[in-house]
Amino acid sequence: MRTVEGKVVVLGSQGVGKTSMIVRYVGKMFNHHINPTIGASFFTCKVNLEEARVKLQVWDTAGQERFRSMAPMYYRSANAALLVFDLTQYNTFTAIKTWVNELRRNIEGPMVLVLVGNKSDLENQRKVDPEEGRKYAVNIGATYYETSALQNEGIEQVFLAIAIGLAKLSSGSRDLMTSLRVYDSVSSGLSSPDMPLSPSSEESTTDKSIAFAIQERPPACC
Amino acid sequence: MLWNVNRKRKFINSGKTKVFSCSAMATKETVSVGDGIAEPGIEPGASAETMLVTTDSFEEYEQEMSSSIDDKHMKESTTSTISEIQEEVQDIPVTPTPTSPVDLKKVASPDDPELEDISYQFGQTSLDVDPLRSKAWLAQKKHVFVLSQAGKPIYSRHSSEDKLVTVMGVMQALVSFVQDGNDMIRSVHAGDTNFVFVVKGPLILVSVSKTLESVPQLVLQLTYVYNQILSVLTQSQLTRVYDQRRNFDLRRLLTGSERLIDHLLNFMDREPAFFLGAVKCLPLLPSMRDSITQTIVQTCGKIKNLVFAILLANNQLVTLVRMKKYFIHPADLHLIQNLVDSSESFKSAESWTPICLPKFDSNGFMHGHVSYLAEDCQACLLLLTVDRDVFFTLSDAKQKIVEKLRRTNCLEAINESMNKTSVTTGEIGLPEMRHVLYKCRSTAQFWSPGFQSPYTTDEEVERLLGLYQCLHHRLHAPSRPLKLIFQQLDKETMLAWVTSGFELYVTFEPLVTKPDAINSVSKLLKWIKKEEERLFILNSPTF
Missing domain, CATH: 3.30.450.70 (Beta-Lactamase)
Known part of the structure; x- marks a missing residue:
């Protein structure tokens, strides 16, 4: 069993729900009164796939204009970018294009891109057509998802997609990858029998294996 | 033209109040006033070492608060504290300030997609009336x-x-x-x-x-x-955006930060720390506090460019470790307290937060690793550095600190102190005394007991703080500073006293006699002296 460790940066305009998505995924809850992020927050989480264990180091960045100049600090040497916009505000969708251009200019290695339209619960206020989102995603080589952090829809799939993408990246061209850390897990013999056959997030398997309990710290964020 | 009319306070002339005062011009030592209050022999909480920048008087504090960030000063000073630290550590390249010219173009371009975003947001929140x-x-x-x-x-x-x-x-x-x-x-x-x-x-x-x-x-x-x-x-960014465009809409850069100002203003309405220019410490056994401080010093001692390590619990200071040569100003610490108190999100994850401390260096950002110690210990640790690339170093250090603190039962000690209700003057054995603010001038730290009846509602607490502010103003009035005030009001009797070592503001029962008041003040000072090691931080640890 391989372990892949990758850096994920979450980008997007202010108020689109970047922090809400992560808090939903990592903390399994939704907070209606979340403060705007100042600078950036750091989370770690793990996703277990059939062929690899993926550790994600997630940088949740602030969307405010004043932090714009600090973004390079967070996306530098990232292996994946989670580009989030608000389905109900078209300008947050156009802002994604600036982010993509900026990433293209500044990042050399291959990168997993996932485009996410959040707030799908506000269907009646939708301003971004799903087809348009999908087309643009294909255009930039990203996968497209629509989510609702509020109603917990589609969030798991997003992180799963990142994990699968990183696993593929690591198996594809090992020599190209400089920043993605891949190593064979020492505990592979012990833990593999307990591994679920279908991909699932780590949380669901923690109590099945003693090896897990001993070796893995819980995500630092919760 | 100067429009400044001195407002007469009602109680100054009212027949009910008696004001005993002694102007600052009187001889310094053993001043004998009215019924014989003398300069006390003790100065509880005093220390030759301090990690906070102290000032001798309020006027100085007030002036100094504003002076160092005046434009004039900006032009005079060519070096910044942050770059000074960065230069001292030579093997680390000086990082450019976060706002490079490229970003500025961004700021100034009017067709920014985020512009509409903001106007939308404001349109949404504005009242219809x-x-x-x-x-x-x-x-x-x-x-x-x-x-x-x-x-x-x-x-x-x-x-x-x-x-x-x-x-x-x-x-x-x-x-x-x-x-x-x-x-x-x-x-x-x-x-x-x-x-x-x-x-x-x-x-x-x-x-x-x-x-x-x-x-x-x-x-x-x-x-x-x-x-x-x-x-x-930062000052430099503020000046620059207006230099480029005089009619710049600053709200674009402040979105998400209004809540910090809102919170700060409410904070100042209920916290004496601001007008006192002082900081309150979490009461802790000195051995415990030392142990916490030593843990931080040992774990972070080798980390270059780390300037301050600050541990806050319930908005009170647990400990503060600083880089040699550098001190923190209470005003900067108050802004940090405001940031921590108003940002719930720090509780859910480790943050890497740019923060400018205007008194320390108004032109540059420090980077703060901000996190709460543990789920079961809600004290907030801030590690402030001038190096933007050391997040993971600091993150590791924090883990180690928490592990050590847990092993040495320090987390428990912090929790215990956080959960304990503050001691009241009644419990100290001073029945005629309702409340007190004691500020030690040499360390810029203050202590106050818990509120007791009748100060149990927000309104009453605010009224009391208002009274303290009046006293404070009269002790420090620029035209005629006073040393001692004894004042009988409708609902309480107030005493304010400033000496070379401390400032004291006391609330008594309304009918207390002067000798009783003086007597209980000396008892109080003795009690604070006895407890000083627990109530104050008397040393100033460095990395």
Whole structure:
């Protein structure tokens, strides 16, 4: 069993729900009164796939204009970018294009891109057509998802997609990858029998294996 | 032209109050006043070592608060504290300031997609009614407005600022009219309302207050608001955006930070720390505090460029470790406390937060690793550095610190102190004393007991703080500073006393006699002296 460790940066305009998505995924809850992020927050989480264990180091960045100049600090040497916009505000969708251009200019290695339209619960206020989102995603080589952090829809799939993408990246061209850390897990013999056959997030398997309990710290964020 | 009418406080002339005072001009040592209060032999909490920048008097504090960030000073000083530290550590390349010219172009471009975003947001939150016709708005006790020198609204405390374009226009007109005569408008007084103006760099700050706070105290609060804005943007960025475009809309850069100003203003209404210019410590056994401090020193001692490590619990200081040569100003620490207190999100994850400490270096950002110690210990640890690339080093250090603190039962000790209700003066054995503020001047730390009846509601607490502020103003009045005040009011008797070592503000039962009051003050001082190692931080640890 391989372990892949990758850096994920979450980008997007202010108020689109970047922090809400992560808090939903990592903390399994939704907070209606979340403060705007100042600078950036750091989370770690793990996703277990059939062929690899993926550790994600997630940088949740602030969307405010004043932090714009600090973004390079967070996306530098990232292996994946989670580009989030608000389905109900078209300008947050156009802002994604600036982010993509900026990433293209500044990042050399291959990168997993996932485009996410959040707030799908506000269907009646939708301003971004799903087809348009999908087309643009294909255009930039990203996968497209629509989510609702509020109603917990589609969030798991997003992180799963990142994990699968990183696993593929690591198996594809090992020599190209400089920043993605891949190593064979020492505990592979012990833990593999307990591994679920279908991909699932780590949380669901923690109590099945003693090896897990001993070796893995819980995500630092919760 | 100077519009400054000295407002007569009602109680000064009222027959009910008796004021015993002794001017600062009297001989310094063993001053004997009225019924024989003498300069005490003890100075509880005093220490030759301090990690906080201290000032001798309020005037100095107030002046100094604003002086170091004046434009004049900016031009004079060519070095910044942050670059100084960065240069000292040679093997680390000096990182460019976060706002490079490229980003500035971004800031200035009017067709930014985020522009609409912001106008949308403000349109959403604005009230439908004109605030000037709203009784509730007009009845607010204290308004605070921030606008640009061009008259553009930036912030209003009690309603959406874009509804107040005309009012802010009037404020701007007043300021520029007086400026035309090469003068500066400071305050206008109408009935029980004070209008206080502060012009700083490209910004105008105005306070409209019906409270009993004095003009210098309101000026201080506006200076704090200005510093809060600097803390978010830095002085250099603020100056630069206005140099490029005089009618720049600063709200674009401040979105998400209004809540910091809101919180700061509410914080100042209920916290004596601000007008005292002092910081309160979490009471802890000295051995425990030492152990916590040593853990931090040992774990972080080798980390280059780490300037401050600050541990806060319940908004009180647990410990503060600093880089040799550098001190922290209480005003900067207050901004940090405001940030931590107003940001719930720090509880859910480790953050890597840029923060400018205006007194430390108003032109650059420090980077703060901010996190709570543990789920079961809600104390917030801030590791402030000038190096933006050391997040993971600090993150590891934090883990190690928590593990060690857990092993040595320090987390438990912090929890215990956090959960314990503060001791009241009644429990100390001073029945006629209701409440007290004690500030040790040499360390810029203060102590106060828990509130007891009748100060159990928010209103009563605010009223009491108002009384303290009046006393504070009269001790520090620039024209005629006092050393000692004994004042019998309707609902309580107040005593205020300033010596070379401390400032003391005491609330007594209304009918207390003077000898009893003096007697219990000396008892109190003895008690604080006995407890000083627990209540104050008497050393100043460094990395």
